[in-house]
Amino acid sequence: MKKQITRISKEKEYEEYVNKKVPKPAYLKNSLWAFLVGGIICTIAQFILNILRNSGLNKTDANTVTVIIMVFLGAFLTGLGIYDKITQKAGAGAIVPISGFANSIVSPAMEFKREGYVLGIGAKLFSVAGPVLVYGFGSSVILGLLYYFFTR
Amino acid sequence: MAIKKIGTQTVKFDSPPIITGTSSTVGPKEGEGPLSQYFDVILKDDLYGEKSWELAESKMLRETAKLAVENANRKLSDMEYMFSGDLLNQLMSASFAARDLAIPFFGLYGACSTMTQSLSLGAMIIDGGYADNLIALTSSHFSSAERQFRFPLEHGNQRKLTAQWTVTGAGAAVVSSLGDGPQIDYVTTGKVVDLGIKDINNMGAAMAPAAADTIVKHFEDTGLPTNYYDLILTGDLGQIGKEITEELVLDKGYNILKNYNDCGLLIFDNGAQDTHAGGSGCGCSATVFCGYIYKEMMKRNLNKILLISTGALMSVTSSQQGESIPGIAHAVSIINQGS
The missing domain is CATH 3.40.47.40 (Stage V sporulation protein AD)
Structure with missing residues (x-):
């Protein structure tokens, strides 16, 4: 029992020692990149939305088509091997928009194609996006129930 | 009696085994690095003409083995043992390479310590008098490691500053009882x-x-x-x-x-x-x-x-x-x- 305690304190000591050595990320530079790239992606989407609205689509349809186009662009750039390079620089700026979601579905599809359509693509397609979907849907159900019971 | 053992964890060889030849193969990125002039083979394409990263890694290991044996002025049939391992599940690269090379094979898992793990065991076999020539080798491949341990290649994520880059490369050393070399x-x-x-x-x-x-x-x-x-x-x-x-x-x-x-x-x-x-x-x-x-x-x-x-x-x-x-x-x- 005593040995256990000394081991843990040693680990704690080592962790603190290591943390002092770990270089700090360039927060300001990373945030600026995320802001710029995330902003550009959203501006492109807004631009597409405006064109669609001006060409006579109603708001709901225009929103849907814009999302479809942004997902396509994210998937397309992933296929060309460009999207991961953008993300390496931009971080959350490129991960959070819906094009980043497309990237998280398309990249496993490309990667696991060699394991076949069923055990590869079929089984692994949601290996990255799956948790996001599970908890996204899960929390929307809970919020929906809260809304149903408390706002009526 | 463990007469060659000194201290608690060290072996001192009586007739020190000799590394009579080596060879190395690296991927394109490593070939652009500061040591590029020292590698025997630099791949232009890290898929190496194969249909998967895993097979490419295995081919790298196999071809590196052949070249090391050649560099040691020996024949593949002279190799009495092969000590090898890699990072993939169930040692796919090493086992598949051993299948083609047809050398008696010990598969090792030591993660990235495999080079000295295989050299250590190989040297003990040679000094023990159980063989005259054997080969110790290992490999890793950025893309096969990335998909097994981390994320799909094209998945966008930001690498941490403490993260390291898995080397695409294979190295092989022929260990012999007699010959020239260190x-x-x-x-x-x-x-x-x-x-x-x-x-x-x-x-x-x-x-x-x-x-x-x-x-x-x-x-x-x-x-x-x-x-x-x-x-x-x-x-x-x-x-x-x-x-x-x-x-x-x-x-x-x-x-x-x-x-x-x-x-x-x-x-x-x-x-x-x-x-x-x-x-x-x-x-x-x-x-x-x-x-x-x-x-x-x-x-x-x-x-x-x-x-x-x-x-x-x-x-x-x-x-x-x-x-x-x-x-x-x-x-x-x-x-x-x-x-």
Whole structure:
């Protein structure tokens, strides 16, 4: 029992020692990149939305088509091997928009194609996006129930 | 009677086995690095004409083995044992290479410590008189490791500053009882050391205590002074792991600040190649040793080397279950004959 305690304190000591050595990320530079790239992606989407609205689509349809186009662009750039390079620089700026979601579905599809359509693509397609979907849907159900019971 | 054993973890060979030939193959990125002139083969395409990364890695291992045997002026049929391993599940690269090479095969898993693990066991087999020629080799591939341990290749994510870059490469060494080349005087087998690091993006810090432990044990067991070696070289600790190792070893009263380096820092130009903390993977110490170090030893620019390949013995499952990363390091003392 005593040995256990000394081991843990040693680990704690080592962790603190290591943390002092770990270089700090360039927060300001990373945030600026995320802001710029995330902003550009959203501006492109807004631009597409405006064109669609001006060409006579109603708001709901225009929103849907814009999302479809942004997902396509994210998937397309992933296929060309460009999207991961953008993300390496931009971080959350490129991960959070819906094009980043497309990237998280398309990249496993490309990667696991060699394991076949069923055990590869079929089984692994949601290996990255799956948790996001599970908890996204899960929390929307809970919020929906809260809304149903408390706002009526 | 263990008459060749000295100290607690070290073997001193009676008739030191000789490394009669090596060869190394690296991928395109490593070929653009500072050591490019030392590698035997630099691939233009890291798929190597195969249909998957795993098969490409296996082919790299197989072709490197053939070239090493050739460089040692021997035939494949002279090889009595093959000691090999890699990072893939169930040693896919090594087993598939062994299937084609048809050499009696011992598959090893030591994560990135496989180069010195295989050299250690090979040297013991030779000195024990169980064989005259054998081959010790290992490989890693950035793309096969990435998909097994991390994310799909095209998935966008930001690499941490402590993260390392898995080397695409294979290194092979022919170990013989007779011949020309540097000899293996000692091997110090490491213990698993784990100080509780859980971050798989900081494997240098996870492995450094194991490396330091093995280095200190080596000097304790052999009684050699630290300046005996021209170069003490760890496998793939990277920038942070190297600093920690230096300090942990110094803490035990051995100063290696002047003659210590890490293969992970030699293979890439971390600033220009965006590899963050340095190279990693079995192929890191394998290609640096079989390429750079061996050739410099043959030119007698380096004469006494202590090579310590370092491994992080976690698995995808152990990491997901929140376990810490056990580290391992094996040391092999390689000395030019007559130096």
